[in-house]
Amino acid sequence: MKVLVCIKQVPDMESRFKVNGSGDWYDEADLAYRMNEYDEYAVEQAVQLKEQLGDAPDVTVLSIGPDRVGDALKKALAMGCDRAVHVQDPDSCRKDPWQIADIIASFAKGKDFDVIFTGMQSQDRGSAQVGVTVAERLGHNCTTTLVGFGFADGVITAKRELEGGLKSVVKLPLPALVTCQLGLNVPRYPTLPNIMKAKKKEFVTVPAAELLSEESAVATEKLYPPVKSGSAVVLEGDLAQIADRLLGILKEKTTVVK
Known part of the structure; x- marks a missing residue:
């Protein structure tokens, strides 16, 4: 299994966060970076599947960026x-979700991946479009927002979280793509021995230009922080004075709304 x-x-x-000089993204100079939270659940589930099947799956991890x-x-x-693929792209932040999906699908095409795990969405853009678009490009079965995962006899049993706290269970024959979210598992913390082992694992770099075939469909015109709509009022004094002042503010606000 791959x-x-x-x-x-x-x-x-x-x-x-600060807006960059061109006004279309944030300034990356002084930011700290980490793996997208939803993607950590995807990595953990892939490793758990590998452990369930006795290390039979061969797990490749891919990321696009500088x-x-x-x-x-x-x-x-x-x-x-087991191995990492870095799709080298210093301008990845300006690619739309469909271009990112195009790169991933181009890499995966013909490699016979049985299961593809992605996060539900990214924490910076939050489009939730990449995973499902990759599945569409590859012709894989797909389900999203997983909070439960099982695998037996070539079939994935996926528990999905829906709006309103509802859950549904679907079964997917392979090949399949699933998107993962909070509640699916608890990502493990890399131990020192495993960090040392990781240094000896295969790490491949591929230029994005070799995989990208699609022009941008969506571009960010302007990025700006939310407009401040008001300021807080700090009430000071003894309890009786604060209560009287608060009551007066509430009456005033109620009058304005009416």
Whole structure:
């Protein structure tokens, strides 16, 4: 069995974001980066499948981006993936979801991957389009937003989370692509011995130009922070004074709404 996991390196959401000079993306200079949270669940599930089948699956992890994404790939190798593919692209942030899917599908085509794992969405763009588009390009069965995964006799049993807290269970024959989210598993922390082993695993670099065949369909025209709509009021004094002041503010707001 051959397994592919697609991951993305994204800024740490605790970073302080600033719009770049061209106004179409954020300034990457002072940001810290990490593996996309949803992709960590995808890596963990691929490694669990490998362990379930006695190391029979061959797990490849792929990421698109500049040199820094090598750190995310090395983490995936330390978590248990067998080899890494870095699609080198310093301008990946300006590619739309369909171009990213085109690159992944071009790489996967003809390699007979039985299962492809991706995150539900990326934390920076949040389009949730890449995984399903890859499945469409390859003609794979696909289901999304997994919170449960099982595999037996060539069939995936996937538990999906739907809106309103509902869940559904679907069965997918191989080949198949699934997108993973919070609740599916608990990603393991790479141990020092596994980090050392990861240094000896295969790491391949491929230029994005060799795989991309599609022109951009969507471009970011402008990026800007949310407009501040108001300011907070700090109430000081003893409890009785604060209560009277709060009551007055609430009455005032209610009058304005009416």
